[in-house]
Amino acid sequence: MSLALYRLGHAVGRHRLLVVVAWAVLLLVVLGLARTHGGEYDDDFSIPGTESEQGMDVLAERFGTAAAGASAQVLYRGEDVTAPDAWAAVEASLAAVEAVDGVAGVTAAEKVDVTAAHDAALATVQLEDAEPSDATLDALRDAAVVDTAGVTSTVGGNAYGGGGAGASHTAEAVGLGVALVVLALTFGSLVAAGLPILTALLGVAATIAGLQLAASAATISTTTPSFASMLGLAVGIDYALFVLSRHRAQLADGVEPRESMARALGTAGSAVVFAGATVVVSLVGLVVVGIPVLTWMGLGGALAVTLAVAAALTLLPAVALLLGTRLRPRERRPRAPRTHPARAGRPSLAARWVALVTRVPVLTVVLVVLGLGAAALPAADLQLALTGGQGGEPGTPERAHADAVADAFGAGSAAPLLITADILGGDDPRATVEDLAAAVGDVDGVVEVTAATPNAAADTALVRLVPPGGASDPATVDLVHRLREAAPAIEAQTGATDLLVTGSTAVTIDVQELLADAVVPFGATVVGLSLVLLALVFRSVAVPLKATVGFLLSVGASLGAIVAVFQWGWGADLVGVAEPGPVVSFLPVLVIGVLFGLAMDYEMFLVSRMREEYTHHGDARGAVLAGFTHSAPVVAAAALIMVAVFAAFVPGGSTTLQAIAFGLAVGVLVDAFVVRMTLVPAVLVLLGDRAWWMPGWLARRLPVVDVEGEAVVRSLDATRAAAAPDAPAVRARGLVPRPGDTPLDVDAPAGAVTVVTVGSDAAADAAARALTGRARVGGDVAVGGLVLPEQRERVRRATALVVADPPLRARTVERHVAGALALLGTPRRRRADLVARVGQITGLRGPVDALTRSERRLLVAAVAHVHGAHVLVLPGPPDTDLAAVLVRHGATVVLLIPQTAARPEDRPSPTAPPRPAPRPTAPVAQEAHR
Incomplete structure (x- = not known):
């Protein structure tokens, strides 16, 4: 990449x-x-498939779309709203509301709910659409206005939303x-x-x-x-x-x-x-x-x-x-010098800080873990709700209306529950509905059943009831569960079937519970993902574990701060929180998801430079100091910018956005400066070389991920090196053919034969595959200015691996060459010329059965060379004469010879030159076994 x-x-x-x-x-x-x-x-926070959403579908299907539409409330207040003049004003207001386009129905005057003190009356307005237009809502508000005969009115309800979320x-x-x-x-x-x-x-x-x-x-x-x-x-x-x-x-x-x-x-x-x-x-x-x-x-x-x-x-x-x-x-x-910049000249602020936190790393680790653990303690009291407050944002007319209704009629009056049930099983639908209303009213926690009616087809009942509190009140949540648990008994008692608890309040509760249930599995998924990603990047066991623990500490501190400010009210006025209370249900999931990505950013930008220093010099402590000093200023600037942007969204935003922005600002601040810039260097210094250890079996199975652009640096270095007059065509440092093999260093000059001695036949084959881009490379390898493994596709086109005894399936040399070129994708118009060129290189013709092993090997190598492979790697027997023929025609040859074949007493006699080509001479570079 x-x-x-x-x-x-x-x-x-x-x-x-x-x-x-x-x-x-x-x-x-x-x-x-x-x-x-x-x-x-x-x-709209509905979730398809939940019981509450199924109930809403039943309402829309059997009671018309109006029954499932939004609803509003009109609250009338005065010293005595039932006085003749006052009640006349209420009736006139209800008539005006019912005449508004988009209103499906209004509570009849004789059924309006009035308080015992006669100081308030509450009417329900059913709208035709689930998402009424602004024009309908404005017309409804205007029609409901009463300010005469000592009566005033306010309008609210779920149709008016929460207001001002942005x-x-x-x-x-x-x-x-x-x-x-x-x-x-x-x-x-x-x-x-x-x-x-x-x-x-x-x-x-x-x-x-x-x-x-x-x-x-x-x-x-x-x-x-x-x-x-x-x-x-x-x-x-x-x-x-x-x-x-x-x-x-x-x-x-x-x-x-x-x-x-x-x-x-x-x-x-x-x-x-x-x-x-x-x-x-x-x-x-x-x-x-x-x-x-x-x-x-x-x-x-x-x-x-x-x-x-x-x-x-x-x-x-x-x-x-x-x-x-x-x-x-x-x-x-x-x-400053690349290594140990903290020691060069006057130390920078970053150098002084990392020196301080790593002076006694155990003390730093203990203080940070205990401090962040204490900061996370309030998170145990986290309370979730679908909205920041019942009835809308504090300070809005909708919220003022909801508070007034709750004062007059109880919090549950603004959050009614609806129950639907099939009533075809009974002989008298009206009696079944009455029995259903009575049975529902007997459930513990039901304050009042305000309405019970069948639909026009007399096959479905609708019961409206008042819960003990608002949609986020634990008592209301418990009532919803009790109603659903009691459903089988109520059905058996009344003859109704398919009883469903629904309405906007039930929808809210279902969403809240699904969100709460999702926090733990989502968090576990994020933690697992962080382990995998960091293991890929840093090729270490300790670094991913340390980073994940740090991430959890950051999340805990963030959620703890949210609870302290937005629920407990600590410093609420300083950040503009109008009213402490439960936070929005999806906040933990959102904060965990965003903080995960940002925490991994800072971890990668800081620790990748430390790893680079360690791979170059092997000094664990020096790598931490140098890597931190180099990367910390940019990371600190980035973190400050991110904190500033998040914090700027806290004052003046909605309760929902305020809590999210505040949590992210705290989380980034803690993660960047406390976890990544304090805890991380202390832990890495404490672990020393163990921080960069990974089992060999795991390292071999994980793909190599280059996130610091190391391949670019290596490619530029290889390109510069390849441009030099005496540059090797193949250069390898620390090439490990197989786990446990001795590393090899190779310098193969262009246009020459290079002999490299390896431990065994298997090691020779493995090294050949690595040098030609056909196997994973362990070490620093460049072929003609191309680096491995990043440019392995181009390396494979520029190289060829020629096995010791290649099989030839065609009858004649000419047919084999033509077929091999066709398989390699050579255009038909070029094949005849390339077949002739192969003949010039090898001098071979006739049946392939008459060819010796070395001649077959030469033929395969020549085909690869004319197709574009400039570097030919031959593992196995030391065919130096064969290699000399290839070098004469412009190829670079690397011979990988096992030690047993390289010993004079075991070395086979030189292969006779292929017929009829004369025995050429070529320069040979002998590589020692490293």
Whole structure:
């Protein structure tokens, strides 16, 4: 991947203006489509397949769509609402409400619920649609207005939603302002600081437009665009920061801009792709929870991250290359030595910090674990609800109405439960309905049965009851469970069947419980994924375990802070929390998913440099110090930007978004500065060399993942080395043919025969497969400027492995050569010329049965060479004469000879030169067994 990104950098450099124009056109098209075809956001949390949703379907089918539509309430208050003048005003209001277009029905005046003190009356309004239009809701509110005869009215109910789920543009402006300051301090340039913000904003704009388009065909909550905007800004700025900081550092070293950006994408860009992929995977994982609205929140966040990665890899490089050398730092600071930079000159802040936390690593580990463990303790009291508060956001008219209804009639009056049941089994549908209402009213916890009626076909009953509390009240939740448990007994008692507990309150409860049940399996999936990903990246057992434990500590501290502030009210006024209470049910899943991706980002950016230092020098403590000192400043800047963006969405947002943003801000702050920059270096120093250990059997089975762009560095080094006049065609350092074999060093000059002695026939075969890209490479191997394993496909085309005794299935040499070239994909028009060339090289013709082993081997090698294999690797017997023939015709030959065959007393006699070619001479490079 790193080499592909390196090539992408050069491609963007060649077409930088076209890339910018393409982004502009794409953005304009998406914004235009969103404006003309975009839909409306909707906070519908229903889940297909639940009992409550089945009940809603029954209501729509058997009572008409109005029965399953939204409902509203009108509350009338006064000293005595039953006084003649006051009641006349109430009746006039009800008549006006019933006349509103879109209203299916209103509680009859004689059935309006009135308090015992006659100071309040409550009427229910049933609407025709589950999602009534704004015009209908506004007309209903206007029609219900009463302010005469000492009576006032308010309107609310589930039809009016929660209100104001989004965050203001002020939050985005504040976050961007802080990000600009941090970037300006990091880069020392306002132009450089503005680039990440520009690309992040364009990515967010495309995301919001895409979500608005999707809203025309899917149910997307009002929180989703704000969440996606918050996440897109944070990661978009961070990812652009990583790429741009690497680019500017290379410009300071004198690298030409286009080459610098290609290298930046191949190195930092690889890390950005991996980091973005982890966040996207964790967000897309929300699909398994099975709640459509939460699924779209995850997909919206994933879209924001994907576009942020795309902008960092294409738009940012294009704009940066248009600016050219103007992004080069003004002053070139002297660079510290690669190893142990903490010891060179005056130590930097990062060097002093890592030295402090690793001085007594045990003490650091104990303090951090105990501190974060204590911070996580409040999380044990986490209370979940589908909305931040009953009836809407604090301070809204809907919330004021809900509070007034709860004061007058009890909290349950604003959260009624509905029960549907088939009544075909009885002779008298009306009597069955009355018996059903009586049986339901006897269930412990039912405050009142307010309505019971059959449908027009007299086959289904509808019972409306008042629970003891609101939709999130534990007493209401318990009542729903008791009603469902009592359903068989009620059916047996009344003759009704298929009893279902439904209504918006039951839908809310079902969603809450599904979300709560999803937290543990989702968290376990994320933890398992982190172990696998980090094991792939760092080739270690201890590093993934340490990183996962750190992630759990970060999540615990984040949830603990949310509980302390949003439930217990600690410092609630400081962050703008209007009313402490339960947090939204999907918050834990969302926070775990996002924090997982971000935590893995910081782990990878920090620890990958430490691993690189360790592989180069083998000094475990020095690697931690050097890697931390190099990576910590950029990671710290990225974390501060992300914290600032998240924190900016806390004041002024909805209760839902406030808690999510606050939790993510705390989580990133703790994970970056306490876990990754304090706990991680202490643990790695404490473990020493054991931190980088992995069992051989596991290392061999795990694929190699290059996230630091090591392949780009090796490829550039190999390309430079291959350009030298005396460069070897094949170069290997520490090549391990098989586990347990002695490592080999190989330098095979171009146009010569190189003899390498290995331990056994099996080792020779394994080394041959490795050198030709046909097996996994253990060590540093380059063939003609191509590195393994990253460029193995090109290496396989440029090399050939010729076994000791190749089988030939054709009758004649000519037919074999023609058939072999056809199998290799040689165009028909070229085959005759290549067949003739093979004949010139080998001098072989006639039946293949007459060929010796060496002649068959020469024939196979010659076919591969004329097809394009410039490097021929021959394991087995020391056929130096055969190799000399191939070298004479431009090939590079590597002979891998087992030790037994290399001993003089065991070495076979030289093979006679193939007929009729004369015995040529060729240079031979003898490689010692290492």
